[in-house]
Amino acid sequence: MSELNQQMAARYKNNFLKEIEEQAEMGEWVKMCMQCGVCSGSCPTHFHPGWEHPPQEIFMMIRAGKREEVLTSPSMWMCTSCYNCYVRCPRKLPITHIMHGIAEYAYRLGLAPKMQPTLHLSQTFWNNCIKTGRVNEVRLTQSLYFKDGFMAGIKKGLEMKDVALGLIKAKRLNILEALGFGHKCKDVQGIHRMLAKARELEAKRKGAKAQAA
Amino acid sequence: MTSVVATNQTILVVGGGIAGMTAALEAAETGKRVVLVEKNPWLGGRTAQLYRYFPKMCHPTCGLEINLRRLKANPNVQVLTLAEVTGISGQKGDYTVTVRLKPRYVNEKCTACGDCAQAVATEIPDAFNYGLGKVKAAYLPHSMAYPMRYVLDPAIIGTPEAEAARAACKYGAIDLDQKEEVVSLKAGAIIWATGWRPYDAAKITPYRYGEFPNVITNVEFERLADPHGPTGGRILRPSDGREAKNIAFIQCAGSRDENHLRHCSRFCCMGSLKQTHYVQEKYGDEGKSTIYYIDIRAIDRFEDFYAKVRANPNVTFIKSKVARISQDKDGNPVCWGVNTEGYKRYANTHDLVVLAVGMEPEVKGVDIPAEVMSDSSGFIMADPLNGAIFGAGCATNALDVNRAVQSATAAALRAVQVVNQIARAEA
Numbered sequence: 001m002s003e004l005n006q007q008m009a010a011r012y013k014n015n016f017l018k019e020i021e022e023q024a025e026m027g028e029w030v031k032m033c034m035q036c037g038v039c040s041g042s043c044p045t046h047f048h049p050g051w052e053h054p055p056q057e058i059f060m061m062i063r064a065g066k067r068e069e070v071l072t073s074p075s076m077w078m079c080t081s082c083y084n085c086y087v088r089c090p091r092k093l094p095i096t097h098i099m100h101g102i103a104e105y106a107y108r109l110g111l112a113p114k115m116q117p118t119l120h121l122s123q124t125f126w127n128n129c130i131k132t133g134r135v136n137e138v139r140l141t142q143s144l145y146f147k148d149g150f151m152a153g154i155k156k157g158l159e160m161k162d163v164a165l166g167l168i169k170a171k172r173l174n175i176l177e178a179l180g181f182g183h184k185c186k187d188v189q190g191i192h193r194m195l196a197k198a199r200e201l202e203a204k205r206k207g208a209k210a211q212a213a
Numbered sequence: 214m215t216s217v218v219a220t221n222q223t224i225l226v227v228g229g230g231i232a233g234m235t236a237a238l239e240a241a242e243t244g245k246r247v248v249l250v251e252k253n254p255w256l257g258g259r260t261a262q263l264y265r266y267f268p269k270m271c272h273p274t275c276g277l278e279i280n281l282r283r284l285k286a287n288p289n290v291q292v293l294t295l296a297e298v299t300g301i302s303g304q305k306g307d308y309t310v311t312v313r314l315k316p317r318y319v320n321e322k323c324t325a326c327g328d329c330a331q332a333v334a335t336e337i338p339d340a341f342n343y344g345l346g347k348v349k350a351a352y353l354p355h356s357m358a359y360p361m362r363y364v365l366d367p368a369i370i371g372t373p374e375a376e377a378a379r380a381a382c383k384y385g386a387i388d389l390d391q392k393e394e395v396v397s398l399k400a401g402a403i404i405w406a407t408g409w410r411p412y413d414a415a416k417i418t419p420y421r422y423g424e425f426p427n428v429i430t431n432v433e434f435e436r437l438a439d440p441h442g443p444t445g446g447r448i449l450r451p452s453d454g455r456e457a458k459n460i461a462f463i464q465c466a467g468s469r470d471e472n473h474l475r476h477c478s479r480f481c482c483m484g485s486l487k488q489t490h491y492v493q494e495k496y497g498d499e500g501k502s503t504i505y506y507i508d509i510r511a512i513d514r515f516e517d518f519y520a521k522v523r524a525n526p527n528v529t530f531i532k533s534k535v536a537r538i539s540q541d542k543d544g545n546p547v548c549w550g551v552n553t554e555g556y557k558r559y560a561n562t563h564d565l566v567v568l569a570v571g572m573e574p575e576v577k578g579v580d581i582p583a584e585v586m587s588d589s590s591g592f593i594m595a596d597p598l599n600g601a602i603f604g605a606g607c608a609t610n611a612l613d614v615n616r617a618v619q620s621a622t623a624a625a626l627r628a629v630q631v632v633n634q635i636a637r638a639e640a
Contacts, residue, residue, distance in 0.1 A: 034507060035532075035553050036534035037533040037534050037551045037553050038550075039551060040536065041533070041534075041537065041550035041558075042537070043552050053556070056556070088472070089471075090469055090471060091471060092471045168508075174429065
C-alpha cells in the first residue's frame with residue numbers, strides 16, 4: 001500500500017463516497033445517479049470481458065463503500081470515451097469524465113491494475129511527452145512494442161516496418177529520436193515549471209475541498 | 214353570428230377536458246355565469262380518450278356522463294366548441310378576451326343520424342384515436358361526444374362531397390355558409406385548463422417510435438384496448454394485425470430525463486400497471502406483460518393496486534430503463550439494456566412495446582395571450598402576478614384525473630372569490 005493510499009483510507013475511514021467526491025475529478029456527481037441503467041445499456045464496450053462493472057454499478061459500489069473493489073478494478077480503464085453515456089444520462093452526469101476521474105485517483109493511490117493496456121499507454125505517453133514537451137515517437141513505439149518481452153517487440157516491429165518506412169520517407173518520423181535527438185519545445189525548462197505549478201494548484205484545490213467538507 | 218352573454222362577473226374557462234368541465238360546473242353551480250371554451254368539436258378532453266380509470270378500473274364514460282348531465286341541467290354555462298382564445302387584455306376583474314370560432318358546418322338541428330357520413334367518401338386520420346385508423350370527413354368525433362353533433366372537416370368544404378352531405382341531410386342541419394368568426398367577451402376571472410399532451414416519443418431516438426410500427430405509446434394502447442377504438446378492443450400489432458400477447462411497458466419514456474421532460478409525470482406508472490390488467494383481461498394466462506422501470510411511483514393509496522399487479526404471475530418487473538430498441542426479422546421489437554438488479558445484460562423480444570410517455574403541458578411553447586408565470590417544465594405556477602388568471606388541472610402540474618378534478622375545484626373557488634368581490638363593489 002502506498003503512503004497516500006494509507007493516508008486517504010485513514011482520513012475517510014468508512015466514507016468512500018465522500019472520499020471520491022473530494023479527491024476524484026468530477027466525483028461530486030456520483031451521488032446524483034438514480035440507477036436507471038441507460039449508461040450501461042448504451043456502453044459499446046460492455047460486451048468486453050474486461051468491463052467487469054458498468055458505470056451504474058461502479059457508482060453503487062462507491063455508495064456501498066466498496067473502496068478496494070472499485071479502486072483496483074480495471075473497469076474504468078476500459079472506457080473508450082465514446083461519450084454515449086454522457087449524452088444519454090437522464091440526470092446529465094458527466095459519466096465519461098467521472099470514469100476518468102476515478103481511474104486517475106486509483107492510479108495516484110497506486111491501486112490501479114499493473115500493466116493494464118490503457119493505463120500503460122497513458123503512463124508511457126505522459127512520461128515521454130513531458131520530458132521535452134514533444135512526443136518522442138521512436139521511443140514511445142519502442143516501449144509499447146517491447147512491453148510484452150523482447151521477442152514480441154521484434155515481431156511487432158517487423159509487422160509495422162512498412163508503415164515506419166513510409167513515415168520516415170514522408171519526414172513524419174525522425175529515426176535519430178532513438179538517440180535522444182529530434183523535435184522538442186523551445187523552452188523545456190518553462191514546460192517543467194508550468195507542470196510543477198499545475199500540480200501545486202491541483203493539490204491546493206483538493207486540500208481546500210477536503211477542508212471545506 | 215354567435216352571441217355570447219358575458220360581463221365582468223363572468224368566469225371564462227379555457228379548455229373543456231375533465232378539469233375545465235369541473236371548474237366550469239363548480240363555478241356555475243354557485244350561481245356564477247360561465248363561458249367554457251374548447252378547441253375540439255367535443256368536450257371531455259384526454260379523459261374521454263381513456264379506456265378505463267385506475268384504480269377502480271371503471272370507464273371514463275361514467276364520470277363524463279355525470280358531468281355532462283350537470284352541464285345540460287345548468288343554464289349558467291355557455292359552451293363554445295371549436296374555439297380558441299387569441300387575446301386577453303385588461304386586469305383582474307375586468308378582462309376582455311377575443312375568441313376565434315372555427316365553423317363546424319353543422320348546426321343544432323343535427324340528430325347524429327349519420328346520413329351525411331354515408332354520402333361522403335373522403336377519409337381523414339381519426340384524431341380521437343390518436344391517428345390509429347381513419348374516419349369519414351363528415352364524422353361524429355366519438356360515441357359520447359358533446360355536443361352530440363356531426364362535424365364536417367374543412368378538407369371537403371367547397372367540393373361536391375360537401376354538397377352531397379348537405380343533400381343527404383333530412384333535417385337541414387348542414388350549413389356550408391358558416392364562416393370563421395372572432396368574438397370578444399368580458400370576464401372577471403379566467404381559469405386556464407388547457408391540459409396536457411403526450412410527450413413526442415419520436416424525440417427519444419433510441420426507442421425508434423414512428424420507425425418501428427410495433428413501438429406505440431401508452432395513449433395509443435388505451436385506444437387499442439377500448440371496444441370503441443380502431444380495433445374494436447382487440448390488442449393487435451400495427452405491423453401485421455397479429456394479436457400482441459407478450460407486451461413490454463417502458464416507464465419514464467421522456468419523463469425524469471433532463472434531455473426530455475424534467476419532471477416525473479406521476480400518472481404513467483399507474484397507467485402501465487392499469488394496462489397490464491387489459492392484457493390479463495383479454496388473454497388470461499396467455500397474456501404476458503413486462504414492465505421496465507426505474508422505480509414504481511404508485512403514490513399514496515395506489516400502493517395496494519401495485520401490490521396486486523406485483524402478485525400477478527403474468528406480469529414481470531425488470532428494474533432497468535431500456536437503453537435501446539431494435540427490431541428482428543419478423544418485426545418483433547427487442548429491448549436492450551442492463552438489469553440494475555444484478556447488472557446483467559438483456560435483449561428481450563416482445564410482440565409489442567408500449568412507451569409510457571409523460572405529460573407535457575399543452576401551454577408549453579404556446580403563448581398564453583397574457584402574462585402568466587410558469588415553472589421550468591412549462592406548467593402554470595400560482596403567482597400574484599397572474600392576476601385573476603388561475604391554472605387548473607394538468608396545465609398546472611402532471612396530475613391524474615382525480616387530482617386534476619381537485620385542482621379544478623380549487624381554481625373555481627378562487628375565480629368565484631374574484632367575481633364576488635366585483636359584485637360587492639358594484640352593488
